[in-house]
Amino acid sequence: RPGDQVDLQPDAVLEVLQSLQKLDMDHLMGRRDFPLNRWETHSYLERVRVMYDPVVSVMGQRRWSRVLDFYTEALRWTETRKSVLVHGDLTEHNLLVTPDGRPMLLDFERIGAGNEDHDLAWIWIHSLRDPDWKRHLLGTWFGPRVGSDRIRAEWGIRSALVYLACRRLRYGYLTEGAEDPFQARNLALLDAAVVGGGELFPT
Secondary structure, three states: OEOOOOOOOHHHHHHHHHHHHHOOHHHOOOHHHOOOEEEOHHHHHHHHHHOHHHHHHHHHHHHHHHHHHHHHHHHHHHOOOOOEEEOOOOOHHHEEEOOOOOEEEOOOOOOEEEOOOHHHHHHHHHOOOOHHHHHHHHHHHHOOOOOHHHHHHHHHHHHHHHHHHHHHHHHHHHHHHHHOOOHHHHHHHHHHHHHOHHHOOOO
16 A cells, blocks of 8 residues: 555654665665665755756746755765665655555665665655654654754755755746746745755754
């Protein structure tokens, strides 16, 4: 049952993520050109730069400059983190819940290596569940992270979300132009991710 609304608990999502990240990438290197994708801050920035023409048409030059400044700072906080195995597209559509409530991952088309917070950011934003479910998911993820580890985790999530917002804005512009119905929402996500703090992370 993909994305089962009853059985999928935040703790089960985190269990899947932790199991994925514990896998030894040394055994995967070189298999079918693994890693197929890079999901770290530097790669986000490269992908965003390629989007320049459509994205800057939507967000304007001032926001674009803020995005570049954001990634300059984000790199300082995240570039020394160890790469982990990343699913790349962790949404509830790619989670199968077994009858006994165990979640299993599907669709490894975007698998790669990089930011340990990427998959968490992906499911947190894409989920349509109620705010309490999402708050629990995020709070548990942050739970063991204190001090500079907590700050790096926040930068990791924000880096992924800035990339996601830009990708959504690009897609909306190319398919809908100025009539993109989700443009305001995605600009709000972009701005919140760039600012961080209470603008993004609920307490």
